[in-house]
Amino acid sequence: MIFIISITQRCRSPIDAEVPEWSGSEHLYEILAKPSPIDAEVPEWSNGTGLGPVGLVPTKVRILASAFIIKMQIKEQIKEVSVVKCKDYSQKKIDEAVSKALKLIEFNPENYRNKKILIKPNILGSYEKNQIAITTHPSVVRAVCKIFKKVNAKIYIGESSFMNTDKAFKKSGIEKIAKEYSFNKKPIIFEQEKLIKIHDNKSKILKTFPIAEIVKKVDLIVNIPKMKTHSLARVTLGIKNLYGLIPGGLKQRFHKKAGGNKFSEILVDIYQNVKDKVKLNILDGVVGMEGHGPASGEQKKSGFILASKDTVALDIAASKIMDFNPKKIPAIKFSVKRGLYTGYGFELKGLKKLPVIHFKKPRELSLKSKLRRLFSREQPIVCDIEKCIKCGTCAKHCPAKAITLKPYPIIDKRKCIRCFCCMEVCPVNALSLGKPGDNMWQNSKNAEKN
Numbered sequence: 500m501i502f503i504i505s506i507t508q509r510c511r512s513p514i515d516a517e518v519p520e521w522s523g524s525e526h527l528y529e530i531l532a533k534p535s536p537i538d539a540e541v542p543e544w545s546n547g548t549g550l551g552p553v554g555l556v557p558t559k560v561r562i563l564a565s566a567f568i569i570k571m572q573i574k575e576q577i578k579e580v581s582v583v584k585c586k587d588y589s590q591k592k593i594d595e596a597v598s599k600a601l602k603l604i605e606f607n608p609e610n611y612r613n614k615k616i617l618i619k620p621n622i623l624g625s626y627e628k629n630q631i632a633i634t635t636h637p638s639v640v641r642a643v644c645k646i647f648k649k650v651n652a653k654i655y656i657g658e659s660s661f662m663n664t665d666k667a668f669k670k671s672g673i674e675k676i677a678k679e680y681s682f683n684k685k686p687i688i689f690e691q692e693k694l695i696k697i698h699d700n701k702s703k704i705l706k707t708f709p710i711a712e713i714v715k716k717v718d719l720i721v722n723i724p725k726m727k728t729h730s731l732a733r734v735t736l737g738i739k740n741l742y743g744l745i746p747g748g749l750k751q752r753f754h755k756k757a758g759g760n761k762f763s764e765i766l767v768d769i770y771q772n773v774k775d776k777v778k779l780n781i782l783d784g785v786v787g788m789e790g791h792g793p794a795s796g797e798q799k800k801s802g803f804i805l806a807s808k809d810t811v812a813l814d815i816a817a818s819k820i821m822d823f824n825p826k827k828i829p830a831i832k833f834s835v836k837r838g839l840y841t842g843y844g845f846e847l848k849g850l851k852k853l854p855v856i857h858f859k860k861p862r863e864l865s866l867k868s869k870l871r872r873l874f875s876r877e878q879p880i881v882c883d884i885e886k887c888i889k890c891g892t893c894a895k896h897c898p899a900k901a902i903t904l905k906p907y908p909i910i911d912k913r914k915c916i917r918c919f920c921c922m923e924v925c926p927v928n929a930l931s932l933g934k935p936g937d938n939m940w941q942n943s944k945n946a947e948k949n
């Protein structure tokens with residue numbers, strides 16, 4: 500009823516009643532929204548208000564217009580997520596899948612003609628193995644670059660990895676793409692950029708934090724996460740990928756600030772401050788990671804590219820595909836709680852039914868693990884000494900200074916805050932959550948004795 504009144508108030512003269520029957524509702528809306536030329540002549544029937552009587556507009560017109568407005572309002576609230584099948588990383592298939600995913604959500608690159616855009620892939624670090632499951636695939640970044648190159652956008656590709664971002668860019672194959680497509684012919688390393696401070700009293704934990712100035716200067720951020728599990732945040736998708744906007748070693752310090760689920764409050768603090776720029780999210784779910792994500796898990800072939808204009812909608816859809824309950828993903832839950840997203844629904848585009856591919860949960864989440872925790876028998880972080888190259892990177896990046904090398908890493912459980920940074924930074928994935936009895940645990944035990 501409210502909508503009917505608002506529309507009829509826009510119909511200012513009897514001339515509006517002559518809206519042609521053939522007009523589609525969209526055209527109709529435009530006509531109704533414009534004042535009629537008769538308005539200029541101070542119509543007698545307007546009672547000095549400039550508004551026409553409701554009865555002068557044919558009922559059919561009013562109903563059509565109202566239905567259209569309601570449809571627009573609902574569309575505003577329900578965010579679309581497209582899911583497109585893509586079996587492998589051949590450039591042709593990726594190009595097609597990304598273009599299709601964007602069309603399905605009605606994202607028009609033309610709106611960014613000559614604008615500045617920042618592409619934010621997930622380049623966690625420089626890994627010797629399993630890069631295909633850890634890092635956004637370069638072919639996805641290339642596909643996005645091609646789309647924005649066509650509209651002459653100024654492209655920037657930026658990241659701050661957990662360590663050695665420049666090395667990580669090289670190893671991921673994305674540095675090459677930055678040289679080819681980006682405006683300044685090289686990747687943007689956030690910790691080397693001019694930083695600005697964000698102040699936000701509505702944040703839960705990070706009331707003030709630095710961010711590279713370019714993040715706020717661009718017209719659009721294209722967020723390109725990977726479909727992975729995460730030992731601390733459960734999953735790492737769109738919201739978590741934005742943690743890479745935080746420059747360098749600060750990420751570890753923030754981990755120390757808030758452990759457990761509170762870490763996800765930090766993720767939402769960051770998200771709410773860049774949300775207005777992140778208007779396109781494309782998820783690389785062709786090959787992802789299950790189990791001990793984000794770096795020590797196993798490859799999981801899912802075969803999908805997802806896209807959404809809304810980061811939370813993307814995360815809800817992706818976590819459902821991974822067979823996680825989005826209500827139990829802290830970053831999604833906190834976003835909904837803070838009013839950054841309404842409910843847990845979304846409109847699926849591209850497929851009739853959302854596929855569900857079971858991703859093994861990180862061990863930390865299993866019932867057994869929770870019971871162990873309850874009885875102070877947490878699953879230990881263990882080192883596979885056959886993989887470990889004794890580089891000391893884990894000890895260097897541990898925010899709680901809980902690791903000593905003897906010569907393999909030994910963790911002081913009293914100091915450890917369970918942030919799992921050590922697992923993320925290890926270049927050879929030698930660290931994982933162990934369980935008594937398995938080989939890794941034995942290896943670690945042996946190391947402890949040495």
Ligand code: SF4
Nearest residue numbers: 897915916918919921
């Ligand atoms: S030992 Fe690992 S999990 Fe524990 S605080 Fe250090 S980096 Fe975090």
Ligand code: SF4
Nearest residue numbers: 887888890891893925
């Ligand atoms: S566990 Fe990994 S990061 Fe730590 S010393 Fe061994 S190889 Fe280096």
